[in-house]
Amino acid sequence: MSSEVDFFDILYLGVFAILSPAFDSRFYGCEKPPLHLVAEINHAISHFYSLLHVFCLRFIILLDGQPVAVSYVVDRLLAEFAAATVLFKKEGTGKGEGKIGIVARLEAIIQTSHPKIFSYYSSCLESRHSHFIWTGPNPQILPRSRDVSSIMSISANGELLDNPSHPIYVIELEPTPPPSPAAISLCGKRPIPEDGEGLAEWESKKRQKLS
Numbered sequence: 311m312s313s314e315v316d317f318f319d320i321l322y323l324g325v326f327a328i329l330s331p332a333f334d335s336r337f338y339g340c341e342k343p344p345l346h347l348v349a350e351i352n353h354a355i356s357h358f359y360s361l362l363h364v365f366c367l368r369f370i371i372l373l374d375g376q377p378v379a380v381s382y383v384v385d386r387l388l389a390e391f392a393a394a395t396v397l398f399k400k401e402g403t404g405k406g407e408g409k410i411g412i413v414a415r416l417e418a419i420i421q422t423s424h425p426k427i428f429s430y431y432s433s434c435l436e437s438r439h440s441h442f443i444w445t446g447p448n449p450q451i452l453p454r455s456r457d458v459s460s461i462m463s464i465s466a467n468g469e470l471l472d473n474p475s476h477p478i479y480v481i482e483l484e485p486t487p488p489p490s491p492a493a494i495s496l497c498g499k500r501p502i503p504e505d506g507e508g509l510a511e512w513e514s515k516k517r518q519k520l521s
Contacts, residue, residue: 314449317365321444324358325388327351328423329395332415370469372450377469386478387444389427392416393434394442430478446476 330351331337336344362380371378396413420428439445472479 314451317449317451318444320358320361321384321387324355324362324384325391327354327358328388329392329416329419332395332412332419337415338411368454370452370454372452373473374447374475375450376473376475378473379469379471382471382473382478383444383446383449385424385427386430386446386476388424389420389431389478390434390439390445391442392420393431393439396435397438397440426479429480446473 331343334343334347336347362384366380371380371383373383396416399412417428417431420431
């Protein structure tokens with residue numbers, strides 16, 4: 311994952327694994343999907359997060375020269391990929407019911423597993439974002455060497471959890487209401503990293519320990 315190509319290969323696979331229940335007909339209808347299928351998806355997502363944790367320990371991402379947390383890249387790609395999928399389905403041919411089902415499942419997955427990016431996902435729909443690939447600045451991946459870590463420790467901001475030039479999170483004055491039971495039933499319980507923390511929170515605590 312030390313090169314841009316390898317890094318995004320892993321990210322595309324991880325994003326597709328997270329959203330894959332929306333594309334599989336076995337997750338539709340009243341019957342529960344096969345347990346082995348749910349276990350397989352959860353296993354894939356768990357390994358995806360494990361790879362990201364290893365990446366965070368070994369490398370630093372620069373976007374336009376600014377160090378940015380890997381969670382920003384993942385969340386932005388996830389929201390934009392989902393929005394592009396919805397636009398593709400709405401503008402494509404076929405039965406309307408199928409389109410509505412995929413849209414509902416995609417949004418349910420985002421609301422339950424990545425609720426902080428739902429506003430950005432919605433803004434991508436409004437702006438008719440139709441790209442399935444990374445559209446941000448070309449990332450520069452640097453090894454997390456002793457010299458680089460020393461520079462990062464004295465930096466005023468360190469690795470940003472959001473990108474000021476293209477923010478994807480919003481500051482919420484009121485807590486986000488929990489997803490409806492219907493949304494939860496659509497996608498089921500979503501896996502999280504094994505330590506029980508989200509990737510952004512894990513990165514924040516990691517930097518506090520290094521400072």
